[in-house]
Amino acid sequence: xxxxxxxxxxxxxxxxxxxxxxxxxxxxxxxxxxxxxxxxxxxxxxxxxxxxxxxxxxxxxxxxxxxxxxxxxxxxxxxxxxxxxxxxxxxxxxxxxxxxxxxxxxxxxxxxxxxxxxxxxxxxxxxxxxxxxxxxxxxxxxxxxxxxxxxxxxxxxxxxxxxxxxxxxxxxxxxxxxxxxxxxxxxxxxxxxxxxxxxxxxxxxxxxxxxxxxxxxxxxxxxxxxxxxxxxxxxxxxxxxxxxxxxxxxxxxxxxxxxxxxxxxxxxxxxxxxxxxxxxxxxxxxxxxxxxxxxxxxxxxxxxxxxxxxxxxxxxxxxxxxxxxxxxx
Amino acid sequence: xxxxxxxxxxxxxxxxxxxxxxxxxxxxxxxxxxxxxxxxxxxxxxxxxxxxxxxxxxxxxxxxxxxxxxxxxxxxxxxxxxxxxxxxxxxxxxxxxxxxxxxxxxxxxxxxxxxxxxxxxxxxxxxxxxxxxxxxxxxxxxxxxxxxxxxxxxxxxxxxxxxxxxxxxxxxx
Numbered sequence: 007x008x009x010x011x012x013x014x015x016x017x018x019x020x021x022x023x024x025x026x027x028x029x030x031x032x033x034x035x036x037x038x039x040x041x042x043x044x045x046x047x048x049x050x051x052x053x054x055x056x057x058x059x060x061x062x063x064x065x066x067x068x069x070x071x072x073x074x075x076x077x078x079x080x081x082x083x084x085x086x087x088x089x090x091x092x093x094x095x096x097x098x099x100x101x102x103x104x105x106x107x108x109x110x111x112x113x114x115x116x117x118x119x120x121x122x123x124x125x126x127x128x129x130x131x132x133x134x135x136x137x138x139x140x141x142x143x144x145x146x147x148x149x150x151x152x153x154x155x156x157x158x159x160x161x162x163x164x165x166x167x168x169x170x171x172x173x174x175x176x177x178x179x180x181x182x183x184x185x186x187x188x189x190x191x192x193x194x195x196x197x198x199x200x201x202x203x204x205x206x207x208x209x210x211x212x213x214x215x216x217x218x219x220x221x222x223x224x225x226x227x228x229x230x231x232x233x234x235x236x237x238x239x240x241x242x243x244x245x246x247x248x249x250x251x252x253x254x255x256x257x258x259x260x261x262x263x264x265x266x267x268x269x270x271x272x273x274x275x276x277x278x279x280x281x282x283x284x285x286x287x288x289x290x291x292x293x294x295x296x297x298x299x300x301x302x303x304x305x306x307x308x309x310x311x312x313x314x315x316x317x318x319x320x321x322x323x324x325x326x327x328x329x330x331x332x333x334x335x
Numbered sequence: 336x337x338x339x340x341x342x343x344x345x346x347x348x349x350x351x352x353x354x355x356x357x358x359x360x361x362x363x364x365x366x367x368x369x370x371x372x373x374x375x376x377x378x379x380x381x382x383x384x385x386x387x388x389x390x391x392x393x394x395x396x397x398x399x400x401x402x403x404x405x406x407x408x409x410x411x412x413x414x415x416x417x418x419x420x421x422x423x424x425x426x427x428x429x430x431x432x433x434x435x436x437x438x439x440x441x442x443x444x445x446x447x448x449x450x451x452x453x454x455x456x457x458x459x460x461x462x463x464x465x466x467x468x469x470x471x472x473x474x475x476x477x478x479x480x481x482x483x484x485x486x487x488x489x490x491x492x493x494x495x496x497x498x499x500x501x502x503x504x505x506x507x508x
Contacts (some may be wrong), residue, residue: 012336012353012399034400041356041395042377056400081389085455090463097463101456105483107380107443110389111396242458242482334462 007044014056018184018217024055025215026186033057033217035077036111038104039120047130048121048137058113062219065089070225076115076218080170081106083114093223094333095232095251099173099269102236105243115218118171118181118198119210122164123245124153135161136206151311152245155319157273158307162206164273165245166199171275172251173234176267179223186215192222199274228255228263230335235326236269237318246270248319250326254290261285261294264327266302271319278302281323290331292324299323338402342367343411351398358382358393361408369409369438373485380484383439384408390446390483409438412445420501421445430497432488440484444498447480451502469502477502 012034015021025031032051034040035058043049062075067088074083083089084100100109112120126132126144133142145153145163153163179195198211212218236249249269255262264285268276281302288294299320306316340347340357342365351360358375361367361384373381375394382393385407412419421444424430431437454466459479467476477495486494 007354010353012397014400014402034397037395037397037400038377038392041397045376058400079389084463090456094463097456098458101458101460101463105380106447106450106480107383107390107392107483108377111391242479 008047008050008052010044010051011053012056013053014059016059018057018060018062018219019188021055021057021060022184022186022188022215022217024053025217027215028053029214031055035113035116036079038108038112039116043121043128046128048128057115057217062115068225071222072225073220073222074114075220076113078114080104080109080112080114080117083170084109091230092225093173093177093229093232095229095234095253096170096173096177096223098234099169099236099249099251102234102246102249103169114170114221117168118174118218118221120168121209123167124164125149127164136164136202136209139205139207146309149311150309152247153309153312154273155271155306155308155312155315156268156276156303157201159202159204159206159273161204162202162273163309164202164206165270166272166274167245168275169234169236169246169249169269171195171199172249172267172269174221174223175275175277176232176251176253176265177223177226177229179221181218182220182222183212184217184219185213190219195221195275196277202273226253229253231256231330231333232265233326233330233333235322235329237322238270248315248322250319250323252323252326252330254327254330256290256331259290261288261290264298266298266323266327268302268319268323271303271306271315290327292328295324295327296320298327336399338399340365340398340401340406341404342406343408349398353397353399355398356394357384357396357398357401357406360398361393361406367408367410371435371438373436373439378485379436379439380443381436381439383443383484385442385446388446388449390443407442409442412441419445421448421497424497424500425494428493428497428500430490430493431486432490436484436486436488440481440486440494443481443484444494444501447477447498448501450480451476472499472502474499 031053034054238244251267253265281298371381373379
C-alpha cells in the first residue's frame with residue numbers, strides 16, 4: 007500500500023475543503039471498497055479524509071420521505087423498521103449484498119460510490135480504461151462471464167456491483183451533496199452514475215471534493231408491493247449474475263404503474279423505463295411480465311461468456327414481478 | 336501517527352503508520368493474536384472483531400479510524416474464568432476442527448445472536464416486515480447470518496448447532 011496521511015474532520019464543510027484542489031486526496035467512510043483497493047494498489051491516494059464523524063448518521067422519517075445520512079451503515083438502513091415497512095425492496099436489496107460484517111461497515115454514501123468488481127479493474131497488470139484511461143479493456147475478449155450486457159461500450163463492459171443502488175434507482179431517490187465552496191445541490195439517482203461510453207473512468211456526476219451528505223427517498227405508497235430478487239452462483243455472499251428491483255401499483259389485477267430496476271447485468275444501476283411503460287394498464291400476468299422483460303433486454307449485447315445473462319435477466323424480471331404481485335401487503 | 340485504541344476495556348497509546356490495519360495492530364503491536372488473518376481482503380471473516388457492538392472486519396479497518404471506538408476481540412469475551420455462552424456452545428457442539436476461523440466465528444455468532452434477539456431480518460427472512468423469532472429460527476437463517484465466516488474444515492453443521500443452542504438458551508448466559 008502506498009503511504010498516505012490520515013485526517014479526521016468534524017464538519018462536512020471541512021471535509022470538502024480538505025479534498026478540494028488536491029486530486030490525490032480521497033474521502034474514507036466504511037473502507038470496504040477504498041481500503042481493499044488501496045491494498046492492491048488500484049487506488050493510491052496520498053491522503054484520506056475520514057467522513058464518518060460529520061453528523062451524517064441519522065435516518066429522518068416524515069410522511070413525505072425519509073432522509074438518510076451518508077454515513078448511515080447499510081445494516082442500519084436495511085434494519086430500520088420504517089424502511090422495512092415502506093420500502094421492502096430496499097431492505098431486501100441491501101440484505102442480499104455482502105455479509106453482515108461488511109454491511110455493518112459500509113455506508114450509504116460509500117455503497118453509492120463503490121467501484122466495479124471487474125477482475126481486470128482490480129489487477130494493475132491488466133489493461134483497463136476505467137482504471138487507466140486509454141490502456142484498453144481486457145474484459146472485452148477476456149473472461150467476461152460476470153460482465154454487463156446493458157449500457158456497455160467498446161471501452162468498458164464492467165458491471166456496477168451494487169444491490170442497494172438498484173432499489174434506490176426504482177425508488178427515485180435524490181442524492182444530496184455539498185460542493186467544495188459549501189453550496190448544496192441534489193442529483194436524481196438515475197442521473198448520478200454515468201454510462202461508460204468512451205470515458206469509463208468518469209463514473210459519477212460528482213465534482214472532485216463534492217461530498218454526498220444524504221439521500222432522500224420520497225414516500226411511495228405503492229412500494230409496499232415491491233421486491234428485490236437476486237440470482238447468483240452461491241446462496242449467500244456473492245455478487246448478482248442478474249437481479250431485479252420491482253414496484254407494482256395494482257388496481258385489482260390491473261397494473262396502474264410498474265417500476266423495474268436491474269442489477270448484475272448493467273454498467274450502472276439500471277432503470278428499465280420502456281418496460282415499465284409497457285406494463286401500464288395491463289393485467290398483472292406472467293405473460294405481461296415476460297413481454298416487459300423482453301423489452302428491458304432488447305438492446306442487450308452479450309459477449310463470449312455472458313450471453314446467458316440476457317435470458318437469465320428476463321426470467322429474473324418475471325419472477326420478481328410475480329413475487330411482488332403475490333405479496334401480502 | 337499517534338492514536339489511542341480501546342481494546343477489551345483497556346486504552347492503548349499507539350504510534351503506527353497510517354497504513355496499519357486494525358488486524359495488524361491487534362496482532363503485531365498489541366500481541367492479541369486471537370484475531371486471525373485469513374484472506375486479508377474481506378472475504379473470509381477470520382479477522383472479525385466487535386466495534387461499538389457491531390461485528391466488522393478488522394482487515395479492512397484502518398487503525399487510525401478506530402480512535403474513540405470500543406473494540407472487543409476474542410481475548411475479551413470471557414469473564415474471568417467463565418466462558419461466554421457462545422464459547423461454551425462451540426465447545427459443547429464441537430463447532431470447529433483446526434480452530435483457525437473459530438475466534439471470528441465466535442465473535443460473529445455473538446452478534447448474530449444479538450441481531451436475532453433484536454428481531455431484525457436477514458436475506459432469507461420470508462418477509463422483511465416480520466420480526467424474527469429466536470425460538471423458531473430455521474437452519475437456513477443461521478447459515479445466512481453466519482455466511483461471512485468461512486471454515487475450510489467445513490465444521491458448519493456444528494457451528495449452526497452451537498448458534499442454535501445459544502438462541503434456544505440450552506446454554507445459559
